[in-house]
Amino acid sequence: MNAEALAFYALAAMVLVGGGLVVQSRNLVHAAVSLVPTLLGVAGLYVLLHAEFVTAIQILIYVGAITVLILFVILLTEGATGLRVRQRNEQVPLALLVCGGLAVLLLGVLVRVPWGPAAGPLPPYNPGAVGRSFLMPYVLAFEVTSLVILASLVGAIVIARREE
Amino acid sequence: MIGLSHYLVVSTLLFALGLYGVLTRRNAVAILMGIELMLNAANVNFVAFTKFVDPTFVRGHVAALIVITLAACEAVVGLALVINAYRHLETVNVDQVDLMKG
Amino acid sequence: MVVLAAVVFTFLAVGGPLFLVLAERKISAWIQARVGPKHVGPHGLLQTVADTLKLLYKENIVPHRADVVLFSVAPILVAVAALLDFVVIPFAPGWVVRDLNVGILYFAAVSSLTVIGILTGGWASNNKYSLLGGLRSAAQMVSYELPLGFSLLVVATLTGTLSTVRIVEAQPYPAVAYPCVVVAALVFLVAATAEANRIPFDLPEAEAELVAGYFSEYTPMRFALFQLGEYGSLLASSALFTTLFLGGWKGPFAFPGLGPVGNGLVWFLGKTYAVVFFLMWVRWTYPRFRIDQLLNISWKLLLPVSMVNLLVAGLLVVGIR
Secondary structure, three states: OOHHHHHHHHHHHHHHHHHHHHHHOOOHHHHHHHHHHHHHHHHHHHHHOOOHHHHHHHHHHHHHHHHHHHHHHHHHOHHHOOOOOOOEOOOHHHHHHHHHHHHHHHHHHHOOOOOOOOOOOOOOOHHHHHHHHHHOOOHHHHHHHHHHHHHHHHHHHHHHOOOO | OOOHHHHHHHHHHHHHHHHHHHHHEOEHHHHHHHHHHHHHHHHHHHHHHHHHOOOOOOHHHHHHHHHHHHHHHHHHHHHHHHHHHHHHHOOOEHHHOOOOOO | OHHHHHHHHHHHHHHHHHHHHHHHHHHHHHHOOOOOOOOOOHHHOOHHHHHHHHHHHOOOOOOOOOOHHHHHHHHHHHHHHHHHHHHHOOOEOOEOOOOOOOHHHHHHHHHOOHHHHHHHHHHHOOOHHHHHHHHHHHHHHHHHHHHHHHHHHHHHHHHOOOOHHHHHHHOOOOHHHHHHHHHHHHHHHHHHHHHOOOOOOOHHHOOOOOOOHHHOOOOHHHHHHHHHHHHHHHHHHHHHHHHHHHOOOOOOOOOOOOHHHHHHHHHHHHHHHHHHHHHHHHHOOOOOOOHHHHHHHHHHHHHHHHHHHHHHHHHHHHHHO
């Protein structure tokens, strides 16, 4: 087992164990903090896939901003103190069935397809290639995403503002 | 040798975990955390396919970056709604928000 | 080369904050017309060693009904995030632990990990003052990450690369870009001071108001880890400022008999510690801002200024080409 395989299995374990803690931890703050190793594990998987730009953006935005936002909202609403509140609703057996069935179905299909070996190297300077893609073929997606960010920024401020 | 199917297995299991979180949790913020897990699973898929199938134009990375951006936007608006709902309804459990029922 | 750079990294990243604690006390004493620590070692140089030994002897207390796991993890997260910053800083020509091709983006990403440590530390202490301090500190650090990122983007636009080594090699900037670079440098300095929670932005730790803010419940070794994180973040920001705006290890003249590596190291350390001295000077001179003034400065002053700066830098690059 070479170093890449070892790293992959360690990161996959971090992602899946962290994800398990997120979805079934009774203490909400523990669940939110468990998002950190999960998302860092995903960032590690991106490094193994030679996607350095996406790794840095994942850490910067997901771990550094979205997790902080989730923690803020948990601390500002009553979630952090409700340790005796029941956290699971009555759909648990049905959810187990659905998720288990979906996972088995997808895994059964995905591991049987002969995907073939890797097809060529990635461009060596990731940010340059991504930047060129955003400015030439995909400029429309880029501009529309910027408008979505603006709309959600203004919308969130209006919705969450305290009415005087 | 780590191939494409290894990454797909990880992303499928992460997606299933996120879906379980969305379906079974009562707290609205916990549901949003499950949604973030599902979006990350999709991103892992995009980036894995870029490396193994179509590396020259990094289209998967572009898609993953757009998904990260939109996930941030959706988390922001969702959490603003949770805060507003908490102010008016005094609860963040989604099964207690039933003003329109009956 | 990587091994030697790793050794320098250890001494700079871990020994640096130890030295900085002493430097802070001596500089503050000098500004306040007194002498500072002078009994331990020659001129008080071994004071931090004595402090560390004292801290190791103290009892480790976990507050009643605090969350033990999160309480223990939080200072480790802060310290590790501050130390990981040093991976991309070039100390001398050819001496960098790892020349990542997304260098400055990695720096911004890793320094945003400290916010989570501070939030969990504030909450896990089971103390309302710690929680308030943690929330205020997290709000401040998240607000100031944006102008920091924009001034890093200005540097990336003007040099065309995100790698710190290539940024050092691309300096000095062409003279027509100086206004952009000066504005970006000032914005970076203000934002880095706010990121490191130092006066004039240290309301989260204000001694008179919040006891010690988010680390009031932390006893010795964990407190030492928080301090390592704070001073390490200060040193890393100064080192990055030197790399991006002051020319890194380049110097106008070469010292005789040192060779290119030693020469570069002397210039780099000199410039970094000059920036650190300037930041400490600012700390002991100015009063602190209120939380609403603090957030107003970030969102209403620094953010528009840095956005316009980035626009001008982009136009300049197109014009120069």
